[in-house]
Amino acid sequence: MSHFHTPPRPEPLWLDLVSLDGGGSCPAQFYGKTRDGRDVYVRYRGGQLRVREAYGPGDDVMRGRLLCDVPLGPPLDGDLSMHQFCTLTETLVNNAVPPKGDDDRDLDLSGATTFFRQSVWLSEQTAQELLAEIVLDVAPAMPMALPLPGVTVTLFYRPLVHPDRRLTHENKPPHPVARRLGQPIETLFEDGPYGDQFALWASFPTEDDVVRQTLKTLAQRVEAAAPEARTQAFDLETGAHVPEQHRCERIDRRVAAWCLAQENRWLRAHPVKQTVKQADAEARLIGWRPEP
Structure with a gap:
């Protein structure tokens, strides 16, 4: 985004x-x-x-x-x-x-300042490659490499998961959805919907078109690391497609390859309530994975 x-x-x-x-x-x-x-x-x-x-x-x-x-x-x-x-x-x-x-x-x-936000999920390897690209290739050519009045830029990255769980199932406790299903599953995003993992935040004077173009260039580099893809939703208990839950989102190719390598791997899996009052135990178990 x-x-x-x-x-x-x-x-x-x-x-x-x-x-x-x-x-x-x-x-x-x-x-x-x-x-x-x-x-x-x-x-x-x-x-x-x-x-x-x-x-x-x-x-x-x-x-x-x-x-x-x-x-x-x-x-x-x-x-x-x-x-x-x-x-x-x-x-x-x-x-x-x-x-x-x-x-x-x-x-x-007041409108005198414009804000920029970008966030995307990346595997650790892709994130490190992108960071190196920005630092070695993009940043030196950008005006914002020097302090500018009214301009703030923050590049934020945290590992996708705990180091001993990176794209593996080793040492992971049973997923709560797996306990209900009675069979093992692996999910990359254990906390549900996407959040900030690799993020670029900035603010700058609204009239400064140079900084605006700089941020657009950086954003294009980040988006190239995680191209937009379609994710399909499945009912984990029946295996049926849930078309109304399908999404388009940006996914690191390494993450997509990891997920598609095994049938029990999912980007995320959690109960989805059909009604506001429906209990989690009765809610439909939905899993999301990239479209092959």
């Missing part, structure tokens, strides 16, 4: 509040009160800002009017200060904008 995100400017809310309390992270939440006694609720999580206002004093704010619902920050961001919220939405608390705190977690969400 690769993604550029420039925060959009929310429409002004022009809220006039007598109080605003709260805080936190992932989500950041604020609870306010208008001068005529209506409740206001603010929630920021995963980059999404939502604001609701009760229709009248004493009404449930969660069923109130949706004033704002915008993808403000980059995906997975969950930090928003009271000062930021009021500044970005033209909101006043007792006729003033709350002062800026000392929290350095706040991102620049």
